[in-house]
Amino acid sequence: xxxxxxxxxxxxxxxxxxxxxxxHVIYGGPQATALKERMALIIExxxxxxxxxxxxxxxxxxxxxxxxxxxxxxxIAQQLKPEEQRAxxxxxxxxxxxxxMRLYVHCTLFKESIYTHGTKEQWLKWKDDIESARVLxxxxxxxxxxxxxxxxxxxxxxxxxxxGEFILHSPTLTASKxxxxxxxxxATHTVAIARLIVDNKDLGLNWFVVQLRSLxxxxxxxxxxxxxxxxxxGRAGYIxxxxxxxxxxVVAGKDVExxxxxxxxALVSCSRVHTWYFVVNFFxxxxxxxxxxxxxxxxxxxxxxxxxxxxxxxxxDRVHAEAALFLEYGYITGEEAALVRRSHxxxxxxxxxxxxxxxxxxxxxxxxxxAPFGAYDGDIYRNSVLTNHIPHTMYNLKVVTSAPxxxxxxxxxxxxxxxxxxxxxxxxxGRSPAKL
Numbered sequence: 001x002x003x004x005x006x007x008x009x010x011x012x013x014x015x016x017x018x019x020x021x022x023x024h025v026i027y028g029g030p031q032a033t034a035l036k037e038r039m040a041l042i043i044e045x046x047x048x049x050x051x052x053x054x055x056x057x058x059x060x061x062x063x064x065x066x067x068x069x070x071x072x073x074x075x076i077a078q079q080l081k082p083e084e085q086r087a088x089x090x091x092x093x094x095x096x097x098x099x100x101m102r103l104y105v106h107c108t109l110f111k112e113s114i115y116t117h118g119t120k121e122q123w124l125k126w127k128d129d130i131e132s133a134r135v136l137x138x139x140x141x142x143x144x145x146x147x148x149x150x151x152x153x154x155x156x157x158x159x160x161x162x163x164g165e166f167i168l169h170s171p172t173l174t175a176s177k178x179x180x181x182x183x184x185x186x187a188t189h190t191v192a193i194a195r196l197i198v199d200n201k202d203l204g205l206n207w208f209v210v211q212l213r214s215l216x217x218x219x220x221x222x223x224x225x226x227x228x229x230x231x232x233x234g235r236a237g238y239i240x241x242x243x244x245x246x247x248x249x250v251v252a253g254k255d256v257e258x259x260x261x262x263x264x265x266a267l268v269s270c271s272r273v274h275t276w277y278f279v280v281n282f283f284x285x286x287x288x289x290x291x292x293x294x295x296x297x298x299x300x301x302x303x304x305x306x307x308x309x310x311x312x313x314x315x316x317d318r319v320h321a322e323a324a325l326f327l328e329y330g331y332i333t334g335e336e337a338a339l340v341r342r343s344h345x346x347x348x349x350x351x352x353x354x355x356x357x358x359x360x361x362x363x364x365x366x367x368x369x370x371a372p373f374g375a376y377d378g379d380i381y382r383n384s385v386l387t388n389h390i391p392h393t394m395y396n397l398k399v400v401t402s403a404p405x406x407x408x409x410x411x412x413x414x415x416x417x418x419x420x421x422x423x424x425x426x427x428x429x430g431r432s433p434a435k436l
Contacts, residue, residue, distance in 0.1 A: 008378040011356040017303045022361035025290065025303065035084065037363065039091035044367050048072040051096070054370065059228075062098070064414040067186055069099045070106075071418045074133050095368045105181040106130075110137025113191040117207040126209070133422040135215070138182045140192040145174025150193070150205060157194040157208050168194055168210055184228040185412040186419050188213045213410060215423050220410035269325055276318045283311040306354055313347040320344045 001009075012019075027033040043049045049069050057065065073092060077085050093100040111130045115123050129135045146152035154175035157166045170176055177183070183190060189211050196206040212224050220226060254262070287307045294302035319326060319340050326332045332340070351358075359374075366375045372383035412419070 002379065002381065004380060005378040008356050011353070012360070015357050016354070017306050017357070019357050019360050022303045022306070022358075023363050025286070025307075026361060027363075032087075033363070035087045036091065039084070039087045040095070040365055040368070042076065042088065043091055043095055044365060046072065046076070049076075049092075049095075049099075050367065052367075054096075060413070063185060063228075063412060064418070066096075066098055066102060067412070067414055067418040069096070070102050071133075071422055073099065073103060074422070094364070102182055105139055106133070106137050106187075109139035109181075110189070110191055113139060113207055114209065117191075132425060134425050135188045135423060136182060136186055136419070138180050138187040138190045138212075140177040140180045140183065140190045140210070142177065142179045143170075143174065144176045144178040145172075153193060153195060153205060155192065155194040156197050157192075157206065158197040166196075166208060168192060168208060178229065183212060183226050185226075185410070186213075186218075186415075188215055188218075188423060218411040218415045218419060218423075224410075226410050269322070272322070273325070276315075280311065280315045280318075283307075283314065287311055306358070309347060309351055309354075310358070313344070313351055316340055316344045316347060 024030050024033050027036050049072055051065060051069075054062065054065075073088075077088060080088055089100075089103070092103065114126050114130070118126070126135070130137060141150075141153075142148055143153055143155065146154070154172055155168065155170045155177065157168045159166055177190075177192065180190065181187075189209055192208050192210045193205055194208055196203040211221050212226060213220055260267075287304055290302065290307060291304035294304060319332070323332070323337045323340065327334065327337060360376075369375070373380050375383045377383075
């Protein structure tokens with residue numbers, strides 16, 4: 001046992017609060033915590049969902065692995081009860097944001113768009129195919145030149161009276177649908193937001209289900225162009241001041257858009273301050289609830305003092321980090337800013353004593369962290385060797401071979417392995433049970 005491991009062990013032995021109690025507070029009680037941990041075990045024990053060498057993969061290999069994970073996650077989810085499905089989804093979100101986003105795009109953005117904006121007849125037409133993944137959906141709102149600025153959308157859907165069809169068209173480069181998830185290689189359908197054109201009249205935005213790929217062989221439909229865009233990754237007094245400044249600019253003769261743009265940086269700061277206020281206020285309420293519950297139960301302090309220090313540290317940290325903002329608008333003086341800095345450092349020293357225990361309370365498994373310095377046992381040297389796959393006879397490390405990397409007409413090289421079984425509806429009969 002090295003010195004780092006001994007230090008961690010000492011701090012755990014002298015815990016001033018019940019770590020497990022804090023874990024229950026974080027995740028909503030003993031039952032919710034147990035469910036969360038059970039779902040995390042399903043991921044860790046599943047040979048498809050669990051990934052040990054993610055950061056060593058090429059992009060095609062990562063795409064291949066992720067689609068296999070999507071397929072497996074959908075198989076497992078169908079075996080779970082609704083409350084277990086929610087916990088499973090949350091566990092996946094904590095473990096792998098890429099996998100989580102692909103599931104979210106299909107199961108939420110695509111599915112809920114049809115449910116919300118379609119008729120009952122349309123929803124019933126698509127429901128079974130979506131939920132069984134016989135179609136894989138994505139959501140085409142964002143455009144290259146307009147991001148999520150809906151009024152700027154250029155893509156059109158022109159109604160052809162002769163055929164009774166809508167002709168969807170992205171007429172310019174900036175109208176290209178972008179950052180939409182799964183469209184590049186695997187999605188069979190999308191819900192596209194476009195401007196509805198009837199009799200040469202622009203009737204505004206509407207939602208359209210568009211088929212992107214063949215359900216037979218996964219190749220792109222005629223007229224559809226798809227590609228991979230690469231790696232992707234994201235108080236009250238001050239608010240009143242910004243609002244007054246906006247109003248003053250408008251009164252002075254600026255139009256609303258110009259006034260908004262002139263105050264854009266202030267609005268960004270305003271949103272940050274509002275978020276901090278919300279977090280601190282909610283955090284304080286939780287601390288008081290814990291203090292009251294423990295006092296009523298047995299008169300002991302429990303985890304409330306530790307949570308109180310954390311709450312205060314967060315509040316001081318935000319004020320310290322944005323001291324210039326608070327000084328500019330007169331909410332603190334220079335002397336108060338100095339006091340904030342001293343108090344901030346003092347609290348950092350106090351909270352440091354509980355850092356290991358607070359980290360333990362989050363109950364994040366090592367396989368989720370994927371970081372040698374964050375491992376529970378503190379053995380950073382051995383974990384560094386294992387994580388970086390450095391050849392070492394002690395650990396019997398093996399070389400990871402690359403998979404073939406081909407993509408033909410919009411169909412990825414792993415199509416037959418992970419995509420075809422879903423859309424052909426063969427997965428339900430041949431799935432293997434999750435390891436609960």
